[in-house]
Amino acid sequence: MTQIVTRFAPSPTGYLHVGGARTALFNWLFARGRGGKFLLRIEDTDRARSTPEATEAILKGLTWLGLDWDGEPVSQFARKDRHAEVARQMLEGGTAYKCFSTTDEIAAWREENPRQPFLSPWRDATDLPDAPYAIRLKAPRTGETVIDDQVQGAVRVANDQLDDMVLLRSDGTPTYMLAVVVDDHDMGVTHVIRGDDHLTNTARQIQIIDAMGWPRPTYAHIPLIHGEDGKKLSKRHGAVGLHEFAALGYPPAAMRNYLTRLGWSHGDDELFDDAQARAWFGLEGIGRAPARLDFKKLEHVSGHHIGQMPDDQVLAALEDYLRETGAPPLTATQRQRILGAMGALKEKAKTLPALLDQARFAMIERPVAIEEKAAKALDTVSRGMLKSLTAAVQNASWSRDDLEGAAKAVAEQNGVGLGKIAGPLRAALAGTSATPSVFDMMTALGREETLARLQDQTDLAG
Incomplete structure (x- = not known):
């Protein structure tokens, strides 16, 4: 059985679009689920728009998403001589011909024959001039080209609706259509999985494949991603570049899960890991309708994966996020405190920034700056209760249960509920009113730091 070979072939003209990332993920x-190869080809033949920075952004995005590729990335431009060689082979074999029509002549013909494929007068000419020429495919003029697509079904294109496309320009440079076919053949690609915006190109590419007598790859053209309003995804919908999703703090594992499920299904399964995705994924599960990007669902998936990740992996993801956003790295003390509270931090966090917000108490230093809303909980009476609590926990075992028991006892002594002491305690420890449980914070901060923060506030009580 032939080994499965897929490829992702982006053009390096900008950032990696989330739709392109999903295409790469599907490939x-x-x-990977079939023991095959996943290849990467950079289609950089458009020299005016292709940039090294865009290539680097693509590689960085794929690496962040966790997609590894086999071998070195292939530069399409670097293979231009091979593409030209194939065009000349077709010329010699009679499946292509020399076209001497100028740009102005072609433009004039199109103006007189709107909405018709260009018919070159040189297709069957025998008396050829000594002048620059392009090499055109001698495409079939009758019948139809059928694309047996694994997602779209049988797509039929009448051959008389396609022109004899240029394979090699008069300056000797190959066209994109020719380059794609030659590269896929030479790289041994067995399955071409790409967006359905390429479907119209496929009939033309099949004609080149057939002219060369090469085997056709299996095609699967997947619908594009739309926004929540059902319209083509664009900037008005929010994040569209993979780097923007990374900056929003969605873990790579969550993005893999969400993007896999975006336009593909395996029964009713919504949440799954990489091993399950590789085992389950198949072309038959891809729908024909455009998928809609749903940020609420993405947050749900993200929260699930954050909750499932081992604590050290969450910490590593946090540090990666801080590094990418240019924030200062965590100190050893901060890392220790965050790990100590990780169970509580993961419980409600949907994104890494949300988790960091909850972990603020572990990252700040004394004296704790108190936000205005939290400061309302720190009056003379509440500071007095904090002073009693400080004395009560001085010699506690520093287990969560003992700390909570001490707080309840102080609350009872003051004739109030536990919430009346939790508010000022939260403000003293974190400086904000939105935090994990006060007892989780105390255990994570440790005895010395907790008592010091409490003392800072009780000192203000006089």
Whole structure:
């Protein structure tokens, strides 16, 4: 049985779009789940728009998403001589011909024959001039080209609706259509999984494949991603570049889960890990309708994965996020405190920034700056209760249960509920009113730091 080979072939003209990331993910899953190869080709033939920075952004985005590829990335431009060689082979074999029509002549013909494919007068000419020429495919003029697509079904294109496309320009440079076909063949690609915006190109590419007598790859054209309003995804919908989702703090594992489920299904399964995705993923599960990007669902998936990740992996993801956003790295003390409270931090966090907000208490130093809303909980009476609590926990075992028991006892002594002491305690420890449980914070901060923060506030009580 032939080994499965897929490829992702982006053009390096900008950031990695989330739709492109999903295409890469589908190719990766299909190959990896079948013991195949996943190749990367940078289609950089558009020299005016292709940039090294965009190539680097693509590689960085794929790496962040956790997609590894086999071998070195292939530069399409670097293979231009091979593409030209194939065009000349087709010329010699009679499946292509020399076209001497100028740009102005072609433009004039199109103006007189709108909405018709260009018919070159040189297709069957025998008396050829000594002048610059392009090499055109001698495409079939009758019948139809059928794309047997694994998602779209049988797509039929009448051959008389396609022109004899240029394979090699008069300056000797190959066209994108030719380059894609030659590269896919030479790289041994067995399955072309890409967006359905390429579907119109496929009939033309099949004609080149057939002219060369090469085997056709299996095609699967997947619907594009739309916004929540059902319209083509664009900036008005929010994040569209993969780097923007990374900056919003969604863990890579969550993005893999969400993007896999975006346009593909396995029964009613919504939440799954990489091993399950590789085992389950197949072309038959891809729908024909455009998928809609749903940020609420993404947050749900993200929260699930954050909750499932081992504590040290969450910490590593946090540090990666801080590094990418240019924030200062965590100190050893901060890392220790965050790990100590990780169970509570993971419980409600949907994104890494949300988790960091909850972990603020572990990252700040004394004296704790108190936000205005939290400061309302720190009056003379509440500071007095904090002073009693400080004395009560001086010699506690510093287990969560003992700390909570001490707080309840102080509350009872003052004739109030536990919430009346939790508010000022939260403000003293974190300086904000939105935090994890006060007892989780106390255990994470440790005896010395907790008592010092409490003392800072009780000192103000006089």
